[in-house]
Amino acid sequence: MAQGPTGAGNNAFKDKEKPQAVRTANITAARAVADAIRTSLGPRGMDKMIQTGKGETIITNDGNTMLKDMAVMHPAAKMLVDLANAQDIEAGDGTTSVVVICGSLLGASERLLAKGIHPTIISESFQRAAAEAVKTLEKISIPINLNDRATLLKAASTSLSSKIVSQEPKLAPMAVDAVMRSINPTNAQNVDLRNIRILKRPGGVIDDSEMIDGVVLNQQVLKSAGGPTRVEKAKIALIQFQLSPPKPDMENQIVVNDYRQMDKILKEERTYLLNMVKKIKKAKCNVLLIQKSILRDAVNDLSLHFLYKLGIMCIKDIERDEVEFICKSTGCKPIADIDSFTEDKLGSAELVEETSSLGSRIVRITGVKHSAPSAARTVSIIARGANPLILDEAERSLHDAMCVIRCLVKKRALLPGGGAPEMAVSAHLNSVATTASYPDSICWKAFADALEVVPVTLAENAGLNSIKVVTELRARHAKGETNVGVSIKRGGVGVMGAEGKEAAGGEGVMQPLLVSTSAIELASETVKMILRIDDIALSR
Structure with missing residues (x-):
């Protein structure tokens, strides 16, 4: 009886189920990572409490912050952490959405793999679908003008709606004004958020x-010597x-035999410091900021006395990361x-003063002159809160809102919110x-x-019947109503976009085009990367 060829040739396919x-x-x-943060999506999304390895507690709703501080071990799960970080860098908002979309696309690809479709075919087809989705989003987007403050406020308010601070009326206008003051709206193509500094102060x-x-x-x-x-x-x-006496570089001992030598040392010290302060005054300086140093005292009492006599204000311990700002x-x-x-x-300002508010003292430098009208201006925000946890979340929320305005500066178009863009793309x-x-x-x-x-x-996160809501959305989008989304206020479906402001029961919920397009592109790229992996090897 004839037998088929045997040997090493067949062993190549022995482990063919391993890639699967x-x-x-x-x-x-x-998908486990995506499911973990899925409950945080939207205005009724829940917050997560994270305890770091150092024992610090973080309460947040921000997708990137949650994933960054989670102890994620699996290499594929870490790719979703990197995905949220990439979305944060590109758009600054939509970090939870991009991970949830990626998890859902992976679920879809798993079902396609079960039907016997090759992973490369799936990933390339998904890439083409993502490109078509971006084109669709650009078609339904609404162009905006950066001088239209009301529209910018709507976009910032939508970003803040899912945060702890969503009830605070001041944060959205503050984020809009901070970004618009730091740029020239006529020719700006991007926003450098380093020009906006948030100072956190507990209290109030x-x-x-x-x-x-x-x-x-x-x-x-420094007021110990009575300075201004x-x-x-x-x-x-x-x-x-x-502004203190110099110290020798090496371990040296100075032996003083009598009072005359002691007087000579003190006199030399006085002369050294007085000459330094005189040189500062000669340059017409009247406000002195001293960078923090670990080597020796930044300024001693004698220097402060000389500065006070010459009417120079002194502030020490300026941090290294504050210098550039x-x-x-x-x-x-x-x-x-x-x-x-x-x-x-020297720099110049109309006024430098120390003020006291809510039990803490701060120094304000206002009336700063800018070299050119087109030059970027700097803005400072003093964030207040009852405790460090609220302050940290307020800072993250402000950052997200400012990133939304930055997205609108980069790509000046808005989309209706409430899941309307995703439903419009899905219908198309x-x-x-x-x-x-x-x-x-397929x-x-x-x-x-x-x-x-x-x-x-x-x-689901708003406690609504998701099957009923999505069925109604499908029907409305099939009729071409691209601005209809999930309405939390109405407990069902409502008009989201610009037209919604005038329409009965309109929401006026808006989001930047860049947030949605980058989310779909980045999610599909990550899915492609995960599908193309067929083996995991450990390196020594």
Whole structure:
């Protein structure tokens, strides 16, 4: 009886189920991460309490913050952490949405794999579907003008609606004003959020937060020798050396035999410090900022006495990371030693004063002159809150709202919110899939169904009947009503977009085009990356 060939040739296919098992394990791990933060999506989403390894507690609703602080071990799950971070860098908002969409797309691809479709075919078809989705979103988007403050406020308020601070009326206008003051709206293509500094101060409530066109310093004015606490027409210097007697470089001992030698040392010290302070005054400086140093005292009592006599305000312990912001704001340059202390390195401001509010003292530098009208301006925000947990979340919420305005500066178009864009894309892809050839017909249908996870989750988190809501949304979008989404106020379906403001029961819920397009593109790229992995190898 004839036998088939045996030997090493057949062993190549012995472990053919391993790639399938690896792929399934990767998809399961990634979907577990998506499911963990899915309950945080939307205005009625829950918050997560995270305890870090250092024992610190974080309460947050921000997708990127949650994933960054979670102890995620699986390599595929870490890819979703990186995905949220990429969305945070690109758009600044929609970090929870992008992970939820990615998890849903992975679920769809798992069902397609079970039907025997090759992972490469699925991933490439998903990429084409994502490109078509972006085109659809651009078609239904509404162009905006950056001078239309009401529209910008709607976008910022939508971003803040899912946060703890959503009830605070001041934060959305503050985020809009901060971004618009830091740019020139006529020609700006991007926003540098480093020009906006948030200073957190415990005490009071979030409503006590305020925005200042200038610089706010956490440090206090040195008043032990009686120096001024208010200076008008300020000439500001930022020094990186110390106003105290020099110390020897090596361990040296100085032996003093009598009082004359002691007097000589003290006299030399006085002369040294007096000459330094005189040089500072000669350059017409009247506000002195001293960078923090661990080497020796930044300024001693004798120097403070001389500064007081010459009417110079002194503030010490300026942190290294504050230096760039102060220099950009006031126009001063850091001065490394007394010999290079010249008038051209000074910055200027109309007023520098120490003020007290809600039991804490801060220094305000206001009336800063900018070199050119087109130059970027700096803005400071003093965030107030009852405790550090609320302050941290208020800072994250403000950052997200400012990122939304930054998205609108980059790509000046808005979309209706409440899951309307995802439903519009889903309806379009479903209609295209009916006429498409294999494999796009099956894969695009799966992609379209996966995008419905956003309205489903919004409805579930709001305690609504998700099946009823999504069925009604499908019917409305099939008629071409692209601005209809999940309405929390109406407990069902409502008009979301710009038209909604005039329509009966309209929501006026808006989100930037860039947030939705980058979420779909990044999610489909991550799915492609996970599907193309067929083995995990450990390196030594």
